[in-house]
Structures are given as structure tokens and as C-alpha cells.
Amino acid sequence: xxxxxxxxxxxxxxxxxxxxxxxxxxxxxxxxxxxxxxxxxxxxxxxxxxxxxxxxxxxxxxxxxxxxxxxxxxxxxxxxxxxxxxxxxxxxxxxxxxxxxxxxxxxxxxxxxxxxxxxxxxxxxxxxxxxxxxxxxxxxxxxxxxxxxxxxxxxxxxxxxxxxxxxxxxxxxxxxxxxxxxxxxxxxxxxxxxxxxxxxxxxxxxxxxxxxxxxxxxxxxxxxxxxxxxxxxxxxxxxxxxxxxxxxxxxxxxxxxxxxxxxxxxxxxxxxxxxxxxxxxxxxxxxxxxxxxxxxxxxxxxxxxxxxxxxxxxxxxxxxxxxxxxxxxxxxxxxxxxxxxxxxxxxxxxxxxxxxxxxxxxxxxxxxxxxxxxxxxxxxxxxxxxxxxxxxxxxxxxxxxxxxxxxxxxxxxxxxxxxxxxxxxxxxxxxxxxxxxxxxxxxxxxxxxxxxxxxxxxxxxxxxxxxxxxxxxxxxxxxxxxxxxxxxxxxxxxxxxxxxxxxxxxxxxxxxxxxxxxxxxxxxxxxxxxxxxxxxxxxxxxxxxxxxxxxxxxxxxxxxxxxxxxxxxxxxxxxxxxxxxxxxxxxxxxxxxxxxxxxxxxxxxxxxxxxxxxxxx
Numbered sequence: 001x002x003x004x005x006x007x008x009x010x011x012x013x014x015x016x017x018x019x020x021x022x023x024x025x026x027x028x029x030x031x032x033x034x035x036x037x038x039x040x041x042x043x044x045x046x047x048x049x050x051x052x053x054x055x056x057x058x059x060x061x062x063x064x065x066x067x068x069x070x071x072x073x074x075x076x077x078x079x080x081x082x083x084x085x086x087x088x089x090x091x092x093x094x095x096x097x098x099x100x101x102x103x104x105x106x107x108x109x110x111x112x113x114x115x116x117x118x119x120x121x122x123x124x125x126x127x128x129x130x131x132x133x134x135x136x137x138x139x140x141x142x143x144x145x146x147x148x149x150x151x152x153x154x155x156x157x158x159x160x161x162x163x164x165x166x167x168x169x170x171x172x173x174x175x176x177x178x179x180x181x182x183x184x185x186x187x188x189x190x191x192x193x194x195x196x197x198x199x200x201x202x203x204x205x206x207x208x209x210x211x212x213x214x215x216x217x218x219x220x221x222x223x224x225x226x227x228x229x230x231x232x233x234x235x236x237x238x239x240x241x242x243x244x245x246x247x248x249x250x251x252x253x254x255x256x257x258x259x260x261x262x263x264x265x266x267x268x269x270x271x272x273x274x275x276x277x278x279x280x281x282x283x284x285x286x287x288x289x290x291x292x293x294x295x296x297x298x299x300x301x302x303x304x305x306x307x308x309x310x311x312x313x314x315x316x317x318x319x320x321x322x323x324x325x326x327x328x329x330x331x332x333x334x335x336x337x338x339x340x341x342x343x344x345x346x347x348x349x350x351x352x353x354x355x356x357x358x359x360x361x362x363x364x365x366x367x368x369x370x371x372x373x374x375x376x377x378x379x380x381x382x383x384x385x386x387x388x389x390x391x392x393x394x395x396x397x398x399x400x401x402x403x404x405x406x407x408x409x410x411x412x413x414x415x416x417x418x419x420x421x422x423x424x425x426x427x428x429x430x431x432x433x434x435x436x437x438x439x440x441x442x443x444x445x446x447x448x449x450x451x452x453x454x455x456x457x458x459x460x461x462x463x464x465x466x467x468x469x470x471x472x473x474x475x476x477x478x479x480x481x482x483x484x485x486x487x488x489x490x491x492x493x494x495x496x497x498x499x500x501x502x503x504x505x506x507x508x509x510x511x512x513x514x515x516x517x518x519x520x521x522x523x524x525x526x527x528x529x530x531x532x533x534x535x536x537x538x539x540x541x542x543x544x545x546x547x548x549x550x551x552x553x554x555x556x557x558x559x560x561x562x563x564x565x566x567x568x569x570x571x572x573x574x575x576x577x578x579x580x581x582x583x584x585x586x587x588x589x590x591x592x593x594x595x596x597x598x599x600x601x602x603x604x605x606x607x608x609x610x611x612x613x614x615x616x617x
Contacts, residue, residue, distance in 0.1 A: 005048040015055050069121045091184035128159040260577025261603045263288035267295045269584035278584040280319040285327045287603050296334035317365035337373035342380035345388040369405030389425045412467050413454050420475030432484045437556035452545035465569050481575040487585040487598045489520040489557030521585035526592035560601040567605030578606045
């Protein structure tokens, strides 16, 4: 492939054919093996990757998240070392001027050389290397490979694990390790054959697992963990990678990433008194893949212990963990929305303290991830938050939690954000798809309406769908975006009918549930609509922004139809998921009919492949 990539015209033809092939078979990505070693071949590979990415984007397949697949196995030839009674193989790596380093240190070398940990995938090869030792493995001689032991790969020195595991049942085998960490097992039988076989995935050193959505083409590269890449992967003219590709080149069925329906929950909801008290046991786990709870509160005054844990907090997390008994795949995330995050993340020592306290807290309550409210640009600069996320993810991996998520919640209209950097660092970005909807009289309108579009940087009055596309076009992969839908209303008083261009007034006494705040949860709002006559309309032509008017009261809100339309848009844009914010603001008591009507509508429409959703696309 690299020979074709060197020349511009042949490279363009290669990319064109790859694109057509992938679209034809509905493939989700490409893995390019970089088996070069010379400056010219490496440069050709880099040029190929750049042009491949650009072609995918131009063809409507944004390739915005890339990974490096690092082959983690050295060449393991058995030799008799000094004072050894049985042969062992080298189980360490040589990278540039670093010799005999462990797998963990080899991965760290990549990270130290500016390859982000969250872009590295550790490749573990499930094959054995087979050698014949008779009369040749003394005094550091190199034994020949045995090519006839396994029928599955006859003619090569490799043996897929499915066959040697059966061979080990035949006769007596002595099993040992080539290292002290248990990463490099071997088996030895009599004086005849020695087999080195990978038997585990080294879970403590896996850097990151990867999945991608079918709307994105992902360019991935595979490197050997050695400086001389081409020599380390070939023996006897047969490529180990070629053998692996026969097993791995199967098109994805698009089911790698499950559909995410995130359900938020406010800690205050479990402390309410009266009819609006929410019980954790009432969470509809059948609707939710993830629960985000805002119980992880930063102590505003302490610097020694940042996360206090009163009895009610501990009790709530235990109840949430209990939900996993009936739904083991359910994930629990903790939300941190304190403006103090910026302050703590700015200075290195306080950032490290914050990360350690977060780690201890999450381990204690068996939490699966963090959601940070992106307060950069509001309470301070963005850079400290970027550093916090980078170090937080690295710390989670080092502590043995590579699957823990670090997510960010941010408004869709946030200005001057580095979309590519944010989305490259976090696992998911939870985008709030709602702005303030203040009513005004427009030309020729008999009733007030609110703005239902968004302004992002120099793009004004864009629809929700175009606002999501703006994020995607600015290098935020669709399969990292989760659309947040707020299940509440915004009530206003229309002063004197707004005839003299008076400003509408936010109404803070409309709902008892949120008295003192200019919002009203749907669970109470739907009951308000039963009181008296309300005129219902929309602020847009797409049915995304309903409002209700009664005398001098005007309320912007969500209903089942508007929420369903948002779910359809999320489905059409092929983003990662939707987010009901929050469960305790939905009609969780079925006071107005259906139980959790908005959450159900959002989940149903996002997961649906109905004719309506398909026709809209």
C-alpha cells in the first residue's frame, strides 16, 4: 500500500477506490498498517492518512476521532540464558534508544512522545509462536520455527490459540513465563518443541477500547511497539499482520455502540416533602442506559476534603447501585456543576488534589463516570478544564478504570469553544439544546412568540439540526454528541399585553415546585394547563418549541410532540444519544396521564426507525 501512496495520482486513485468499497459494503472505518521504517515511506503514510481523512469528510463521512492500534508483542524466540535449565524468550521491547522496557513503559513512551492516551488501542495477538529446539537452542542459537504443528495455519510458524489450547491436552507440558509480570507465558514439552502463546488480554494495561458510529469513517493506524517496524512483523516471508487480517476483516454491523438514553436526576428531588418527593426506586431503568446524579458536590470552603459525604448522600448512592442488580449494564455517572471547578483546575497541586478526591469518591460509591459542567468562558478560561480532563482520564486509566467516562455538559450556543479539542478529550459531550425563550410580538403576529433558533459564533438564527451540524462540522464527532432536552417550562408575565414594547417579566411564583426560580417542571406545568383555558401554539414551524398563553401568562415548554421531534433529529443526525434532564421534572406520578411521558417520547423516537423518521431524512 505504501508503494501506491508515494505518488500523488496513484494515491488519489487508491483513496477513491477505498471510499467506494467502504460505501458499498457499509464499512465504518479503515485500519492502515504502517509497516514502513524509512523516512520516505513514513511520509507517504502520513500524507495518505491526511488525504484519506479529508476525502471521508468531503463525502459526508466525518473522520474526526482516530486511534493508533499498537501491536504489543515482541519477537519471542526461545533461548537458553545463563543458569537457565529451560529456554525462555525475550518479553520486553526496544524502542529507539530505550531497550528492554516493559509493556507498560512502552505504552508510556508513546504517551510521553505526544500520543494521547485516549487515542491508543492496545492490540493483543491471540496466536502462538512454535519452535523446534532439538540440539540447536544452546549458546544463544536461534531455533527454527515449526510450521507443521497446527493444521489451521500450516506452512507458517504461527498457531491460533483455538488449536494449541487443545494441543496442550496431549502429553505432558511444562508451563512457565518469560517475565515476572505474567504477561508472556510459554509451554515446553520434552526436548522437542517450545510454544509461546498469548493467553490473556493484559487488562491492567489496556489503554482504551474503541467503538464508532456508522455515520463516521474512522482512520486508524497500526504500529508495532518497536522502532524497526517492518522487520519485527515478518518471518519467513509471511506477515503476522496478514494472518490476523484474515480473522479481523469483517464489516461492522453497526452495533458496537449501544444507543444511549441518559436520564438525569437532581439530588434535591429526594429531599422534597409532599407530593413531589422523588424516590430512587421509582427510576424507570428500562428507559435509561445511564443515570446522571448531581450528588457529587464540591465543598466551597474546604481544601483538605473537597467532597463531603453526609448520610443522605451515601444512602442515595447505595440505592442507585442497587438498581444494577436488576439491570447490570446500567451506568451511574456523577455530575459536578460547581463554578469552583475552574479555581481548583487552574493550579497544578489543587488540580491533583481534586482528581485524587474524585477517584476515591467514585471508587467508594462504584460510580462509572463523571459529567463536568463546562463553565469555561463563563467563570474562567477553558484551558484549566482541558488540563483537568486530560489528567483525569490518565489517572482513571492508571488506577485500573479505563472504562470510566469523563463527559462534559455544555450549551449548544457556547461561543469561542475549541470544539475539536473538547470532543477529542471527553468520552461524550452533553449538548444543551435550549436557550432562553423570551416572548416578543413579531411583525403581523397576534400573539407573542419566542426565538427558537440559535446563534453560534457568526452563525445566527440556525435551527437545532443545523446547530448540531455546526458542532459536527467543527470536528466534534457525531458519535460523541448527546442531545440534552430540558423537561421544564419558562414562565413569563406579559406586561400590559406588551403593547408598548415592555419587556416580559420572568415569573418566579408560578410553580410551587421551583418557587423563587423562573422555571417550572413539566410534572407541575401539565397540571397547571388543566386550570382554565390556555391557547397553545409554536414558536417555530418544525414543532420543536411549543408555548401556552393564558391572559398575561406566557409559558415556553416541552410537550410529547416537541420532545419526539428532537429525538427524531438526534436519530437522523446519528449522534450518540439523547438525555432527559431530568426524570424528577417529568410526570413521574402520572398526574396528567402517562407515567414519564416526555422521557418515553424521547427514548422512543430516538430508538425508533419509523417511517416518519426515515422520511424526514
